[in-house]
């Protein structure tokens with residue numbers, strides 16, 4: 001298994017979920033320290049430091065997974081970044097960085113993994129966002145939402161393209177999940193807690209998700225028993241997008 005962004009949040013919980021099922025997992029990210037924290041959680045987890053947007057990163061991390069484990073069954077395209085700005089204040093470098101991480105990198109990491117996944121009859125899981133499945137607009141967050149909408153179309157199109165090669169492509173679309181992502185996109189602790197409390201009132205199940213509740217769906221959709229599902233984008237959002 002390869003999990004991009006496996007040093008934090010949903011990626012780390014997913015790595016642990018696979019590892020506890022007996023799978024061997026390579027977690028990928030730019031920060032060695034957080035990756036090592038994931039490695040310390042389970043003996044089946046190994047790390048590889050890489051920026052997924054760098055040219056050739058996909059080849060390097062697939063090669064590392066094959067060298068370490070001898071096979072590749074699942075690629076989870078989970079790494080993403082966010083930055084909020086209205087159209088009037090968009091910064092070109094920030095937009096290009098965001099699209100490179102959230103949209104372009106998943107394509108080229110997946111491309112590098114194709115032969116290895118074909119050998120195992122493997123699965124690509126793209127981590128989207130439940131909000132991208134609605135017809136709503138999202139103030140100050142257009143670039144992230146556009147990237148995730150694009151990723152959804154990758155999931156559907158690759159599912160059709162890769163089915164003849166025996167590779168499934170599915171997606172989990174999380175709702176609001178308490179991973180501390182708010183602080184990483186520039187909110188203060190108080191702003192993030194306020195956001196979580198406010199949004200919880202709108203969520204039918206009455207609370208935000210834990211990373212483990214999202215990870216369960218990622219690991220489960222990737223199981224061999226899921227062999228007849230491809231191209232599906234599964235919302236895991238406590239019902240939020242139904243309201």
Ligand SMILES: NC(=O)c1ccc[n+]([C@@H]2O[C@H](COP(=O)([O-])OP(=O)(O)OC[C@H]3O[C@@H](n4cnc5c(N)ncnc54)[C@H](OP(=O)(O)O)[C@@H]3O)[C@@H](O)[C@H]2O)c1
Pocket residue numbers: 004005006007008009010011028029030031032034050051052053077078079080081101127128129130173174175176177178179180181184
């Ligand atoms: N949390 C939510 O409420 C929520 C809701 C909907 C969807 N999602 C989606 O779920 C996924 C995980 O989110 P999360 O909340 O767990 O976020 P997170 O903790 O911020 O995880 C993002 C991970 O991606 C890695 N990453 C970012 N840029 C990278 C790059 N260029 N190369 C390699 N790794 C990179 C980060 O590690 P480094 O910085 O060390 O590289 C980090 O480990 C994302 O796709 C996100 O869009 C989250």
